[in-house]
Amino acid sequence: MRGLGRMPLTCMGLGCAQLGGLYEPMDDADAHAIVDAAWGLGIRYFDTAPYYGFTLSEHRLGAALRHRPRADYVISTKVGRLMRPDPSVRPGEGGWGAPLPFRPEFDYTYAGILRSHEDSLQRLGLDRVDILYVHDIGRVTHGSRHEHYWQQLTHGGGFRALAQLRDEGSVRAFGLGVNEWEVVADAMEECDLDCALLAGRYTLLEQASLEPLLDRCAGRGIGIVIGGPFNSGILAGTRKFNYEDAPADVVARVAAITAACRAAGVPVQAAALQFPMAHPAVVSCIPGAQSPAQLRQNAAWFAQPIPPGLWHALARDGLIDPRAPVPVG
Template identity: 85%
Template sequence: MDIHATRGLGRASGNAIPATCMGLGCAQLGGLYEAIDDAAARAIVDTAWELGIRYFDTAPYYGFTLSEHRLGAALRGRPRGDYVISTKVGRLMEPDRSVRPGDCGWAAPLPFRPRFDYTYDGILRSHEHSLQRLGLDRVDILYVHDIGRVTHGARHGFHWDQLTNGGGFRALVKLRDEGAIHAFGLGVNEWEAVADAMAVCDLDCALLAGRYTLLEQASLAPLLDRCVERGVGIVIGGPFNSGILAGNRKFNYEDAPAAILARVEAIGAVCREAGVPMQAAALQFPMAHPAVVSCIPGAQSPAQLRQNAAWFAQAIPAGLWATLAREGLIDPRAPVPLPA
């Protein structure tokens, strides 16, 4: 898989922008689970640039604004037309001195507390605040962050009403039509939320975390098939399913249950037999689907990022995919990468 190759993102509105097939997810710049300092965060972005990565995804929620600050500082001074940046809306970050290390999984968050707000005014304010933290005059893509029934439980209806009837989507359309952004979509862990949103709004794209991976393909039909029909580009977040496909035994940000551990072991056994690192298979598998534009693993260090890039580019024999399908470890309907 060519790390430098680009695919069009934001196709539904005709504003397709070239995103590199491998991007950088920037949650780790916000200290996801482990703290990193400013110099280490800068080194990760510098390494991504050196490798040819030109798509960067962040969010106000990552490190309670820390990721946006660090990413903006690292990109400042680089030609603005040479990279694509996405951030997210749906949470407003409010000053709060009670924030402590470890809050919401952030090792060293800044003193801000998130408050969900999917209204018209909330979306516009979130966008403006992100520009200020990033130090940029524009971002390319805005994703509505963490909307969904699993995420919000009993409050889902309230937040969905803000987005649909309270003007949230209308604000995003306004920003796109005025040229303030090129594209918008959802950034979620729930594929069903993307399907619901496509029924009521003309999305350009979606960042789907952990729901179309080597481990699970429940979103294959009807969502990804529908995205191909509608020209909605998919960005794959969490290609290692919170790390279990990379060896950390975490799934959906928690300790993995026994059934998941057993399935991963079975996938790993097939990969070992083929002489292929499971991580390489995990990064390359989703890219075969025609709806998928980019895959954006995170990295805790420059060395980890270089390793991800090597796995992304590693040659994989076609027999691996055939064996995984034959043993029921991937959906037989799923497109698989062609051998180089």
């Protein structure tokens, strides 16, 4: 258990994109079973978003948690998209196997943030969420439209709405939930962030965000939640990296990391889950799961003993940044 301010987070949480049918459909019973399995493993932090399954993940997570004592778990969701009814939505859109008939519309304004928060409460069937993340803001995500959306957050009152929700006690913390670290550094200059959910940018495969971001966050008490610890699957045996087919250089680097892990008698998945937890800014790691069995396997990897020699070998061979903190014991 680690803390985000006074809010305890389990070191391993559950990322709930799969509950929205990421890449392939998932039925209600299987989604509920994953949440029940997480609860049985002691996981008490759950992260979702309106975008996951075009509202499907929020509906399913809320239904699965509704009978649990509300004080016993932490839930985060995201703002930045409003979900508009649209009967033309088809299977496979956005990478979702069977999305609900809603189409996302970016909106980071003051009114948009407040509306998104209220809509999420209704879908979840809860009177509050604990953490709100601004979802998918940044230059990589929006390209030439980035400045337009950034202005919505800054001069358009988006950050002001988040601070208001926190100050009035409607949420306990807010931050960014993004796939690019640079925009978190920019946001730190604009508002008093509590945290950031960083997907895929501080992992066993890549540590470019170490000194520009994570070390600064540790110094300022901004908690980092690690999403995408397998870099979209490439560190778990698939060929996906950043939600696309992995380029040859990434495949080669993963092969070298995997070989080092194999030589140490360690599954690369165990190293991938445990590596980012060594940084003092990191408060939780939230892999997703397609089934209860996969979730239990993730938990076993998360707890597996790893010999210190593996980290030394990876640093020696230039496969991890030698400045990166590594797990001890």
